[in-house]
Amino acid sequence: MTHYALADEGWLARHHDANDLILIDARPAADYWAGHLEQARHLDPTLLVLQRTDAASIERFQNLLAWLLSTLGIERSSRVLVYGRSNEVNVSRVAWALGYAGVEHVVLLDGGLSMLGEPSLVRDAPAVGARRFALEPVTRFLASAHDVLSVATGERTRSVIVDARQAEEFVGRQSNARRRGRIPGAVHWDASREVDARGLFRQAPALADDVARIAGSDDRVVAYCGGGGRAARTFVALQLAGHSRVAVYPASWNEWGNDDAFPVETVAPEVVAA
Template identity: 55%
Template sequence: MAIFELATPEWLAQHAGQRDLILIDTRPAADYWAGHIPGARHIEPSLFAIASTDASSLARLHAILGWSLSALGISRDSRVVVGGAQNEVNASRVAWALAYAGVERIALLDGGIEAWTGERTTVAPAVTATAYTVVPQAGYLATADEVLAAVEKQAEAPSAQAGVRIIDARSREEYAGRRSNAGRTGRVPGARFWDAAVELGADGRFAAAGQLAAAAKDIVAAEERAVVYCGGGGRAARTFIALQLAGHTGAAVYPASWNEWGTSERYPVDAAVI
C-alpha cells in the first residue's frame, strides 16, 4: 500500500534534484509550457478518468497507466510529488491513479504550483523512460458491481454494521437530488454525504490531519472500507486523499462514479429529493 504525504514548497525546494524524486505537474499543458517548476514533468489528468468500471475499461486504464508512468520515468519506488495549480481535484486524481498503479510513495504539493515562489522555467526536463509494470492495488478502486453488492447487502440487513461505507463527495445539491451531471438525479442508496469543504483550510491548503480525522469519524467507522464517488471521479479522488491523510487507509475511489451509476437503469438510485 502507498504512503501518502503532503509536501510544502519549502520542502520541495530543499529536496529538488534528488535522483529518486519526481515532480509531476498536472495543470493544463498551456500553463505548464508558460512556466513550471524546474524538473517538473507534465501529465494530463483526464487520461485517468473512466466512464465505466467494466473489465474492458479497467484494462484500458491499466494500459494507459503503464504507458504514462513509463514515459514519465517513474518506478514503483520513486518518490513522486504531484502538483496542480492549487489543491484542485485533478492533482488528487493523478495521485490516486499512481497509488492504484502501485507507486509506493506519493506526496501532494500542498497549495500547488501557485504556492511556489522559486524559479520557473519553460524548458522540459530530459526524462529516461522506465518499463513500468502496473500492479493494480484493488483496495484503492471500487467497481460499480462492488458498490451494488454493498448496497444490496445493506438493504438485506439495514441494522447490521456495514463492511463497506459508500460516501458521496458531490455537492449538497447533487446529493439531495436537485441537480445531476448524468441522466438521473439522486444518490446511491444508503450513501452518506461528505462535505468536501472540510478538506481544505481557509488558506487553500489541506486541513490538518486531526481535523480530517474528526470529520471522517462522523461518516465512516475506522474498520469500514470507505468507497467514495462523485460525478466523474475527480472530487472523489481528493476526498480519498483527505481520508488517507486522516489515517483512514481503507479508502477507495469509485472512479466512474455518477457518470456510470446515474446513467444505467441497472443500478438503483435513491431519487427522493431531500
C-alpha cells in the first residue's frame, strides 16, 4: 500500500543524501535543464495524461508507466520525492501515477522549490541505471468512465463523485470539452481549498473536516476535473487527510464531456455553496 507524506526544507536537508531516496523533478523540461536539485531525475507529467479510459487506453498507460519508471531506476520499494515549482497539480499527477504503479513510499516537497529560498541547483543530469519495474497497478486508485457511470446511475453505492473543477465549470458556464455541465450526482469541490494562502497543503485535520462534509469515512471518493491534474491533487489531499478510499478519473471531462454516451447534468448557479 502506498504511503503519501509531505516534506519541507528541513526534511529535504536531512534526507537528500539517503541512498534509498530518489528525487523526481516534475517541472517542464526547459525548467529542469535550466537548473534542478542535485541528483534529481526528470519526469514530464504530460506523458501521464490519459484522453480515454477504455481497456486498451489503460493498458497502454500501464505499459508507458512501467517503461518510464524502469528508465528512471525506480523500484516499488523506492522512496520517491516529487517536486515542482510549487504545489502545482502536475506534481500531484506524478505522485498519483507513482502510487497507481505500486510505488510504496511517495513524498511531495510541500510548496516546491519556491519554499526553499535560494536552493543550490545544478544543470547536469545524474547517471541513472535502468531497473526493471514490475508494475502491479493499484486498480482502486484509477476509475474508468464506466466505473464512474456505475456510480452516477446508482448501480454502485457507497461512492461519491467529486468535481474538482472551478464553480464556473461545475455549473456549465465554462467547459474544456464540447459539452457543458457535470457528471450526474457529482458534488462540487474547489481544488483551491486544498492549499493555504502560502500555497502549502492545509493541515490534515482541516482537510479531513472538509472531506467529512462530502463523504462518509467508508465512502469511496472518485475525483475528476478537466483533464486529471486537479483531480490528482484532490487525491493527494484526501490521502494526506487520512481518506484512503479515493480514486482519480484521469481522463475526466476531456473524455466525459466529449462523449454523448455519457449523461450530463446542469445545475443553477445558486445550487453551488459560496
